Each structure stands twice: as structure tokens, then as C-alpha cells.
Amino acid sequence: MPGTRPTRPADSPPGDGGSRAVRLPGRFEHFYLEEYPRVVDLAYALSGSRMAAEDIAQEAFLRAYRDWERVGSYEHQAAWVRRVAVNLASSGLHRRLVEARALARLAGGREPALDSLPADNAEFWRAVRSLSRRQAQAVALYYLEDLSIQQTAQVLDCAEGTVKAHLAKARRTLARRLRLDAEEAP
Amino acid sequence: MNLDARARASAQAIRRSRTRLDPLASLDELLRRQRRRRITRAATALAAATALAVVAWAGVHGSERVTPIANPPPGSLGRVTATIPVGTSPVDVLVDQDAVWVANADQGTVSRVDPTTNTVTETIRVGRNPVRLAAGFGSIWVANGTGQTISRIDARTGQPLATIPFVPNLEPDQLAVGAGSVWANDSGDGVLVRIDPATNQPVVLDADWELGAGGLTVAGERVWLSGMGPAGVQPIVRVDPATNRKADTVPTEAEGALATGGGSVWHAGITTQTIYRLDPRTGGTLAEIPIGVVAKHLTAGDGSLWVGSPSGRVTRIDMATNEVTGTFQVNGRAPAVAAGFGSVWIVDTAHAALLRVQPG
Numbered sequence: 001m002p003g004t005r006p007t008r009p010a011d012s013p014p015g016d017g018g019s020r021a022v023r024l025p026g027r028f029e030h031f032y033l034e035e036y037p038r039v040v041d042l043a044y045a046l047s048g049s050r051m052a053a054e055d056i057a058q059e060a061f062l063r064a065y066r067d068w069e070r071v072g073s074y075e076h077q078a079a080w081v082r083r084v085a086v087n088l089a090s091s092g093l094h095r096r097l098v099e100a101r102a103l104a105r106l107a108g109g110r111e112p113a114l115d116s117l118p119a120d121n122a123e124f125w126r127a128v129r130s131l132s133r134r135q136a137q138a139v140a141l142y143y144l145e146d147l148s149i150q151q152t153a154q155v156l157d158c159a160e161g162t163v164k165a166h167l168a169k170a171r172r173t174l175a176r177r178l179r180l181d182a183e184e185a186p
Numbered sequence: 187m188n189l190d191a192r193a194r195a196s197a198q199a200i201r202r203s204r205t206r207l208d209p210l211a212s213l214d215e216l217l218r219r220q221r222r223r224r225i226t227r228a229a230t231a232l233a234a235a236t237a238l239a240v241v242a243w244a245g246v247h248g249s250e251r252v253t254p255i256a257n258p259p260p261g262s263l264g265r266v267t268a269t270i271p272v273g274t275s276p277v278d279v280l281v282d283q284d285a286v287w288v289a290n291a292d293q294g295t296v297s298r299v300d301p302t303t304n305t306v307t308e309t310i311r312v313g314r315n316p317v318r319l320a321a322g323f324g325s326i327w328v329a330n331g332t333g334q335t336i337s338r339i340d341a342r343t344g345q346p347l348a349t350i351p352f353v354p355n356l357e358p359d360q361l362a363v364g365a366g367s368v369w370a371n372d373s374g375d376g377v378l379v380r381i382d383p384a385t386n387q388p389v390v391l392d393a394d395w396e397l398g399a400g401g402l403t404v405a406g407e408r409v410w411l412s413g414m415g416p417a418g419v420q421p422i423v424r425v426d427p428a429t430n431r432k433a434d435t436v437p438t439e440a441e442g443a444l445a446t447g448g449g450s451v452w453h454a455g456i457t458t459q460t461i462y463r464l465d466p467r468t469g470g471t472l473a474e475i476p477i478g479v480v481a482k483h484l485t486a487g488d489g490s491l492w493v494g495s496p497s498g499r500v501t502r503i504d505m506a507t508n509e510v511t512g513t514f515q516v517n518g519r520a521p522a523v524a525a526g527f528g529s530v531w532i533v534d535t536a537h538a539a540l541l542r543v544q545p546g
Contacts, residue, residue: 029213036209041200048419051457054207058216065216112457113207121199124192126437130421143193144200171189181188 028068032061035078038145039085040114045125045140046089050112053089060085079155082145086137086155127177128170135170138163263502263512264530268304268542272297276533279540280319280326281487281526282341287326288533288540289316296328296337297540298344301527304542308344312337315357322363323383329358329370336361336370338386348386353377364404364446365427371402373413378402378425391430395423401444401484405451406466408433412453414441422453422469436469438462447486448505454481454493461493461503473508477501487525494521500532502545514543 039060044053060081064071074080117125128139134156141152142163149167153160175181187195273290276297280287285307286299296316298308313330316337320327325347328337334357336350352358356372358379363369368381370388376397380389397420400413408424419441426433440462442454450472451464459480463473479501483494490511493501500523502512518535525531530543 032213032216033209036212037204037207040204040207044203045197045200049457050203054212058212058219062216062219111206113204113212115203115205117196117199117203120192121196122439123437124196125200126419126421129419139193144197146197174193175189178189178192180192 027072028065031077035081036061039081041144042082042140043085043089044114045144046086046129046136048125048129050114054113056085056088059088076154082155083157090133090137127174131170131173135166138166139170142167263500263514264543264545266541267544270299270304270540271538272306272540274538276535276538276540277317278319278522279524279531279533280321281524281531282321286531287319289319289328291315291317299540310339310344310346313349317359318361320361320363322368327361327368329361331357331359336381350381350386350388352379353390360402362402362404365407369402369404369409373400376413394432397423400441403444403446403451405446410444410451412441412444442481443484445484445486447491452484452491454484456480463508475503475508477510482520483522485523490525492523492525494523496520
């Protein structure tokens with residue numbers, strides 16, 4: 001699984017933040033720099049907003065940072081932060097808060113770090129976002145993150161059979177809406 | 187192309203889109219946010235104590251009225267010909283046949299302004315937190331947000347005619363008139379209420395959509411709703427007034443306010459800083475007009491679309507050419523705008539005033 005980390009020993013010393021003024025908890029910086037771009041991708045796909053994507057990813061990592069004593073000891077830290085990000089990207093209330101922050105940044109003239117997608121690809125992700133929340137999350141993790149069924153189930157915290165059902169239904173719906181052939185079942 | 191190929195190509199496009207992503211800079215931003223959050227928690231406690239002290243002081247000494255701006259900075263839109271003091275928290279403005287109306291959110295009132303004298307001739311008490319105005323059926327309709335009601339005022343006499351309950355626990359903040367009815371919704375929830383002007387009876391529509399924080403308008407015999415859903419920007423939902431059910435949806439890149447005018451529907455793209463002109467029948471995009479700022483309020487009038495932005499800017503778009511032909515800057519929050527009586531009327535929230543601007 002991309003980004004899966006070995007378990008950190010519970011007694012490993014905190015703080016290897018290098019030359020930063022703020023000392024970061026043990027291995028957090030490495031984890032962040034390695035995983036951040038992919039979590040931004042995920043947030044972009046599920047939120048559809050270039051501005052909000054970074055905000056959602058940051059919020060997910062901020063939660064990991066604040067609870068790093070616990071999260072840093074998990075075997076699947078990458079799955080944890082992805083789970084937080086996909087839930088934030090799918091939360092109506094959080095979306096509104098993120099949009100408010102994005103508005104403030106746009107008003108300040110800050111440019112999004114992400115480019116607009118070509119029309120064809122934007123249409124695909126728009127169709128994904130029109131699916132049910134769980135179906136959309138399963139599709140994004142499966143195709144964008146290239147996760148296996150088992151890994152997708154790990155992120156979504158559900159059974160593998162549930163992921164298969166979500167993906168099968170999502171593929172049928174997407175194929176119909178986008179007028180595509182859905183012959184290759186996952 | 188099959189679904190898997192399309193999906194993988196679209197995934198690749200997302201990965202390629204992060205041309206300016208800087209994880210190191212983002213890490214610094216994250217640490218700043220963490221520090222701000224700590225500071226905010228401390229400041230919140232202090233602010234609560236200060237607010238209590240201010241409330242106590244105001245109770246003793248009375249409140250001071252905000253001084254209206256004397257000479258706001260001119261913009262290319264035109265010059266200010268009148269500054270009309272209204273309530274201390276004006277949030278919306280509407281022009282109808284005889285008057286200009288302003289909703290004052292904190293006072294729970296609506297000011298009626300006589301355009302021949304530029305003075306407030308009546309202040310009408312409505313429900314708590316009036317935030318949106320609409321005109322139709324000889325009446326002014328007022329959405330009272332936290333009051334959870336719709337007020338109806340006689341447009342000719344200024345007399346309150348009815349107070350119509352909204353959906354329990356929801357706050358109406360958008361209004362539209364058309365297809366023989368008044369339509370109201372809570373943009374945070376997406377629920378849609380239809381009011382029969384003959385009986386003032388509200389009907390809550392059985393909404394099979396999930397939209398929030400968007401816009402509402404009536405055009406082409408359809409009620410249009412836009413906004414965000416759980417998974418981001420959602421297609422516009424069009425409701426058929428004949429059945430009170432969703433007729434169809436229109437794909438869109440935008441998520442903001444909606445307005446009808448000049449034979450088109452206008453849609454605000456918040457993150458794209460673009461106004462989209464849509465065909466009222468098909469919903470197809472006729473024009474995309476970048477405005478360089480975030481749009482919050484849209485109003486059509488006098489051959490132009492008027493856009494109010496959170497930065498305090500008002501932008502005028504000429505409907506004949508789809509071009510930005512003027513801007514105006516106020517200091518307050520997103521200004522509501524209306525056009526009529528040969529003028530543009532702009533709510534100046536920072537100075538508790540209604541500005542009358544003569545287009546240049």
C-alpha cells in the first residue's frame with residue numbers, strides 16, 4: 001500500500017524536526033512530506049475544489065500532528081490520515097467551513113497550487129462526486145490511490161465485501177452516466 | 187474508451203494538476219495553523235469576557251450609531267449622489283416600482299426609502315434577522331433567518347400583511363418569485379418551500395437532492411437550486427413547479443448565487459472567480475466571464491448584472507456584451523446591490539448606509 005509505514009516503537013524519542021524552529025514529533029515531517037501530495041490529490045478528487053483540497057489535506061495532517069503520540073504508533077498511519085481526509089472532503093459542514101477559508105485566501109490574492117483539470121477528466125470526477133458518499137470514496141481510493149480492495153477497506157474501515165459492492169455499483173452508475181463500457185470488473 | 191481507462195486517465199490528470207504544490211511551504215502553514223488554533227482558544231476566552239463587559243456598558247450608556255461614510259472612494263462605476271443612513275446592519279437591498287427597500291438584520295426591520303427624496307420614510311418591524319428581500323404579487327417578501335419566518339409587506343402602504351412560518355429549525359436565507367409562487371430556502375440545508383401568494387400557505391417540497399450554501403432563482407418555468415453537496419460542487423437542480431419535483435439537473439463548475447435577467451440565468455463560481463451565463467431552457471453555458479474576485483450577491487437590473495463580492499467590490503457586467511464595464515469599492519462586507527430609478531443602490535455595511543450611485 002502506498003504510504004504504509006512500519007509500526008513506530010512506542011518509546012521512540014520525539015523530535016527530529018531538523019532545522020525548523022518548531023520541533024516536530026518523531027518522524028511526522030517525513031510522513032507528511034511523503035504522503036501530503038497524494039492526500040491533496042484525494043481531497044481534490046472528492047471535493048472538486050482546487051482551493052479546498054489543500055485545506056482539507058492540511059486539516060487531516062493537523063489532526064494527525066496533534067495526536068501524533070497515538071497516530072504515530074499505528075501500523076497504518078497513511079490509511080488513518082486518508083480516512084480523515086476523505087471524510088472531511090465528504091462532510092457538508094466541513095465543506096462550508098473550508099469554502100469560507102478558501103474565500104478569504106482568494107480575496108487575499110493567493111493562487112491555488114492545483115491546476116484546473118481538462119474537461120474530460122473534470123467530467124469524470126464530477127460524475128464520481130455525484131455518487132453516494134461511500135461509493136465516491138471507494139472509487140477515488142481504488143483508482144486515484146491505486147489501492148487494493150483490502151487496502152481500500154482498511155481506509156474506509158469496512159469489510160472487503162462492502163468495498164466490492166460499492167465499487168461494482170459505482171462502476172455501473174458511472175458507466176451509464178458517462179456512456180462508457182464497464183466490462184473490466186475490479 | 188472503457189471505464190477503467192477513463193478512470194486511470196482522470197487519476198493521472200489529478201496527479202499532474204499539482205504543478206505549484208509545495209509540501210514544505212504547506213508544512214509551515216500547517217504549523218502556523220496549529221499555533222493560531224492555540225492562540226484562538228485563549229483569545230476566545232478573553233473575547234467572551236470583553237463582550238460581557240461591552241454589553242454591560244452599552245446597557246448603561248446606550249448604543250452609538252455608526253457614522254455614515256461621507257465621501258466613499260469613487261470607482262469606475264459612477265459617483266455617489268446620496269448616502270442614506272439606514273439600520274446599523276443593512277444586508278440586502280431591493281428596488282420595486284415605488285421605493286427602495288433595505289433589510290436591517292440586527293434590528294429586525296426593513297427600511298423603505300423614497301427615491302425622490304433619498305430618505306427613509308418608513309421602518310417596518312418584521313421577524314428576527316431579516317436577510318433577504320424579494321418583490322412580487324404587490325408585496326415585499328422578507329426572509330427572516332433566525333426568526334424562521336417569511337414576512338409579507340404591502341408594497342404600496344408598507345403595512346405588514348402576514349408572517350408565514352418556515353420549516354422548524356431551519357433558517358430561510360434565500361427568496362425567489364416566479365411561476366405563480368414565492369420560493370424560499372435555507373441555503374445551508376437545501377430544503378425548498380413554496381408559498382402560495384393567494385393564501386400565504388407554505389408547502390415544503392419533498393427534496394430528493396442534497397444541496398447547501400448555493401443559490402436560488404426561477405427561470406424558464408423551472409426553479410433552480412445550486413450549491414455544494416457532501417462530495418463537493420453539485421449539479422444545478424431544476425424543479426418543475428407543475429409537479430413540485432426535480433425535473434432535471436444541469437452540470438456546473440460553479441457553486442454560488444443564481445440570478446435571472448436579460449433572458450439568461452447567471453451563476454456565480456466562487457472558487458473560479460467567474461460568472462457563468464446559462465441558457466434558461468437547456469442550462470447550457472452561453473458565456474464565462476472572469477471577474478477576478480469572489481462573487482457572493484448577484485442581481486440583474488437595468489441591462490446589467492451586478493455582483494457584490496466579500497472584498498467589498500461591486501462589479502457591473504453589461505448583459506449585451508458580457509463584459510465588465512465598471513467597479514465600485516466599499517469598505518464593508520459583501521455589498522448587496524440593486525438597480526433602479528436611474529441609479530445603482532449599494533449596501534454599505536461598514537457605514538450602516540445605503541449608497542445611491544449615479545452610473546458614469
